[in-house]
Amino acid sequence: MVVAGLVLLxxxxxxxxxTATGTxxxxxxxxxxxxxxxxxxxxxxxxxxxxxxxxxxxxxxLVKPGDFVPSGTLLMELDTTQxxxxxxxxxxxxxxxxxxxxxxxxxxxxxxxxxxASPSELYSLARQSELADAQLTQARTALxxxxxxxxxxxxxxxxxxxxxxxxxxxxxxxxxxxxTRLQVRADIDELDVAxxxxxxxxxxxxxxxxxxxxxxxxxxxxxxxxQRTGSTVYPAIVSFTRPTDLYFRPGMAxxxxxxxxxxxxxxxxxxxxxxxxxxxKYVNLIQPDNTTEKxxxxxxxxxxxxxxxxxxxxxxxxxTLPR
Numbered sequence: 001m002v003v004a005g006l007v008l009l010x011x012x013x014x015x016x017x018x019t020a021t022g023t024x025x026x027x028x029x030x031x032x033x034x035x036x037x038x039x040x041x042x043x044x045x046x047x048x049x050x051x052x053x054x055x056x057x058x059x060x061x062l063v064k065p066g067d068f069v070p071s072g073t074l075l076m077e078l079d080t081t082q083x084x085x086x087x088x089x090x091x092x093x094x095x096x097x098x099x100x101x102x103x104x105x106x107x108x109x110x111x112x113x114x115x116x117a118s119p120s121e122l123y124s125l126a127r128q129s130e131l132a133d134a135q136l137t138q139a140r141t142a143l144x145x146x147x148x149x150x151x152x153x154x155x156x157x158x159x160x161x162x163x164x165x166x167x168x169x170x171x172x173x174x175x176x177x178x179x180t181r182l183q184v185r186a187d188i189d190e191l192d193v194a195x196x197x198x199x200x201x202x203x204x205x206x207x208x209x210x211x212x213x214x215x216x217x218x219x220x221x222x223x224x225x226x227q228r229t230g231s232t233v234y235p236a237i238v239s240f241t242r243p244t245d246l247y248f249r250p251g252m253a254x255x256x257x258x259x260x261x262x263x264x265x266x267x268x269x270x271x272x273x274x275x276x277x278x279x280x281k282y283v284n285l286i287q288p289d290n291t292t293e294k295x296x297x298x299x300x301x302x303x304x305x306x307x308x309x310x311x312x313x314x315x316x317x318x319x320t321l322p323r
Contacts, residue, residue: 023321024286027313030268034301036196036258040186040238042206043250044177046152052078053145055169058161063174067156075156075174078146078167083139090139094132101125154178157250177250182242184254187233188221195260196221202238204256209246216240218258263301267309273321274299274307286318 056078063075157175167173184204188196202216220237227233238256242248274281274297281299284292297312313319 023323024318025270025273025321027267027269027309027315027317027319029265029315030306031262031264032266032268032301032306032308033259033263033303034195034261035303036188036192036260038186038188038192038256038258040184040204040236040254040256041250042182042248042252042254043185044154044157044179045181045183046154047157047175047177047250048151049172050075050148050151050174050176051170051172052076052148052167053169054078054142055167055171056146058163058165058167058173061159061163063156063159065156065158069150069154069156071150071152073150074147075150076148080143080146083143083146087136087139087143090132090136094129094136097125097129097132101129148174150176152178179248179250180242182240182248182250183219184216184238184240184256186236186238186254186256187226187228188236190225190232190234192260193221193234196236196258197260201259202240202256203259204238204240204254206248207253207255208249212246214240214243261301263308266300267313267315268306269297269309269313269319270321271302271305271307273319283313284320285313286320292320 059077059079061076063069063073069075154176155178157177159174161167161171161173184202196218198218198221200218202218203213204216205211205213216238217240218236219239222235225232225234238254269283273283275283275294280296282294282296285295286292295312298310300308300310302308
């Protein structure tokens with residue numbers, strides 16, 4: 001088999017020149033860009049899963065998906081009946097502690113002949129007042145933790161719980177985001193990530209808006225890999241300016257073309273002119289007598305349509321293209 005292969009390869013090169021037939025192409029200079037293709041999804045630049053710090057029954061929900069709310073808007077509230085009672089008790093205890101301390105001080109100032117309170121008694125009253133203040137602060141904090149507020153101006157994307165359900169501390173209940181600033185999160189395959197860098201231009205389209213193309217640029221390539229269906233990928237962020245006439249939504253699928261490298265004023269040939277034999281590439285060069293000769297070429301950048309020729313051809317050379 002090895003001998004037969006060598007004989008076939010030898011006959012390929014010594015078979016003699018052939019008269020040029022078919023489509024011809026004149027090698028010329030131009031610009032070429034190498035690209036990386038991948039997919040991604042639209043997401044908000046600022047998007048959070050909101051949760052309560054406390055746990056209890058969800059008493060009321062004051063918003064619905066799609067609502068745009070200012071920063072600080074009350075969104076949800078747990079059952080605060082017991083917390084409000086505790087707050088009222090803490091306020092009363094603080095008033096009593098402050099009254100007792102103030103009464104002892106006023107008594108000593110208004111009646112010098114009265115037996116003064118001992119230092120330990122005054123210290124105890126002052127300490128009780130401080131503890132009452134701390135308990136009141138804790139009660140107020142506990143009540144605030146039972147209420148969920150918008151951390152910034154944004155839109156309610158989804159609500160993941162119903163009124164009457166029990167909420168655990170830290171359980172995500174609202175998906176919240178700022179839809180005025182969007183980005184594309186994409187996964188770059190480990191085979192391509194060496195050619196992708198911050199600042200590179202990106203062209204993308206969305207399945208939701210066929211026929212429309214949008215421009216952006218790579219703003220982040222994560223140094224930490226992730227696993228996706230058995231392959232290693234690196235998350236990347238594509239920044240872009242949201243068009244005002246189209247309503248982009250988080251989760252929309254995007255098809256991206258990343259321009260990784262560009263070169264100008266280089267020799268170019270169509271990809272179909274190249275023929276691979278072993279580890280080398282060849283073209284059919286048209287000689288002055290209109291015969292063809294298969295010659296090796298050295299290639300550079302390539303894209304789906306064209307390839308850069310680094311050596312083996314000159315500008316103006318004519319080659320044949322397969323039919």
